Amino acid sequence: MEDQIIVFGRNDVEQLALSNRSSKCLPTLLDFKSNTKALPYIQEGIKTIRQGGNRMAILTHSNNLLLTLHDYKVNTTKSSSSTEHSNKASIDVPSHDICLLRNNVIDVAVGFSHCLFLTKQHELYGFGNTSNGRIGISNDQMMDNEEAVITNTFKRLYNIKCYQVPLAHLLDDHEHVTSIFALGQGTICKTNLENLISFGWNYRGELCSGVKSDRQGPKKITFFNSSVIDGIYTGYSHVMFLVNKRTDPKLYVCGWNESYQLGLGHNSNVFSITENEYCTFRHEIIDIALGYDFSIFLTRHGRVYGCGKLPSSPSDTIKTFGSFYEFKLDNITQITCGYYHALFVVNHKQIFASGTNDCCQCGFSDEDETNYGISNCRPLNISNPQPLSLLSAGQYCSAILFSCGHVKYEAEKRMKERLLLAVDESKLIDMIIR
Template sequence: MTHQEAPWHLSTMASILRGTDSGAVYTFGKTRFADNKPSQFFIKNDPIIDIACGDEFTIVLCQNGRLFSFGSNEYGQLGLGHKKTVNRPSCIKTLKPFKVKLIACGRSHSIAVNEYNHIYTFGNNSDGQLGQSNTIDKDIPTKIEDSPTKSNGKIIQVSAGSNHSAVLTEKGRLYIWGSNTEGQLGLSIDTKVEKITAPTMVAVPEKIIHISCGYYHSGFVTENGNAYTFGENENGKLACGLNENGQLGIGDENIKVVSEPVIINKNIFENSDIMNVSCGERHTAFVTKTGKLFTCGDSKYGKLCNLSETNDSEFSPKLVSQFENVKVCGVSCGGCHTIVSIQKNNFQLKLDNIPSKLPALPPMSKKIEIPNIEDNFTNGGEEWFIER
């Protein structure tokens, strides 16, 4: 999952939305602390500014640089020093001395970058996705020593796939590591090399400005507005990587795996520059600088946003006509769904049987204080509130 600064934040793996003023987090779907009902919470005196969701776990970043985590924890992906499931947000104490700036969660591993540009990883490391030059799981945040990213400036973005990880530096260099079984690392190496356990730079002739890791594929955008993909292409999701469903967007359903970055022809995007790419499990979405949304890959459950009644895969990015009359600002792809953000006060969408104006989020009317309990399995004395 990949994150950028925004006045509000969306995350698809657990359908979590962050509000603006209070830093409240709204949760939807399967949740242990709210009995699977829509809910919300906030950290007292420290607004939440970013959210990362993995497979049944969540990490939130507060304004003061603290991290709180909760959910499944069988690999130590919560970074709390144990592997027990945690039902309420708990502070990751080992990172409290440092102000964390960036976070990302994969299927069962996590990444954090602090104010000193140090990369910390924790959780499942079976494919080297922690970048520690080994395959040993970590249940506390562990610094990647002697990271080669240091020579290319500040880290400005992090992303995590199922079992691979990536960071982008301000000089436009992409470093990637972890599982390579489907060519999702884009390192032009044989997929028989199943894992890379340390950050390795992807050779690209252009400066990269945006990255995204999907389940088994990856993508990035360059300053020239070009989009590249690699990895598994099942269902055509690539436009790079495994291409079984066309998730790579390269237009050829016979190409199943792409092990090096492939540029997508701009003609597909009506000759517009790309500013954002998001890679899901088996689909991919692109946003142009003109505010148009294109999607490709597996179309099941309507996640390509085209409201098609068929489940046919799209092997080339296709314009989402329902958003033609609005300006799309961002997109985030999950496993089987997609969230799209559009320009404020512009909700006139061509969506059949769907209200043209989105309903407001529920007010923060009821506050329940969680008692301060000092132990490793709770919130460690921090005050936070939840509405049920």
């Protein structure tokens, strides 16, 4: 059985791959069987799902990239358009037409209105809104880079110019980009030498360069080159780093902090990477999710903490914990959040949602569109015969992946992590015997 995806939230430009354009879509199962272009890729197994303001990106285990690009679709004949919109799911697959993308993408990042992807050759490409330098291309480089557009097919089918982002001048010998992360109007890249390269809007310090700018070109930050970055987490305008998780765990933060979303005990914006010493549970963190003006943390004990603009809530739901809030939720195994909503998984099965539901991004059909508060969780009645594998959230939308293959992939990943940890601790034999 192939992987299955349930989507809900805003779909006004078909960013959820649903043909019924609407600002409010209730949970819907994507029907890939009716899409001969997408189905073969879905059958490979889905590695990750990334969502932004007007885009959903699906990366498969065979490194194929699927993108919703209906907002860029070139107008064709009326008959062909009506045929396209008759399908329940109408996801576009540029990798079917662009050789550069086929079996070649290792990471993808989606911001509010820009998208970047990284190839096996460690080349970075971007398209979308180019204002504030958020895809790393200056106006002069756009003119010089006209011939570097991926293929004519991309231009013919979609009204897009996709550029290669020039970063070679910032890289040392044997250094290359390994992963990419999008903020609302900016981008952060991580290299194999634990350095960062950031570009875009840096008016609140979110790009970690120490300089306030409304248009920052690619700049290298070497703050972590003697540490191991275990995780990079981005919100609209703030970022967090989990470092040295195996030896001496530390949490570093930067960016917008006017709502106390960095958990530092003050609300001044932070322009340089700063250690958060208020986070007393940092050694227990296994995942972090950042929203527009709030942050949530998942610990290995299944507890959830938060900071930032978390609305007041019933005393039986949340309590204050220093600079953070502790959610009174137990056995949480996954978290994700959009701009103003969050999703939680309990015991790998039950889904809870909280926050603003004005676009049905929480999955509820409430007519009053009440903001229930990030901290006031309600169960979401969604089930599937396959295991619940992955949560994803964009600005005003959400997706849930059900997959047997993804569970196997994650199990193998955890086993590799355990093996590495066992080797580090010289307890390999003990671990195998157990």
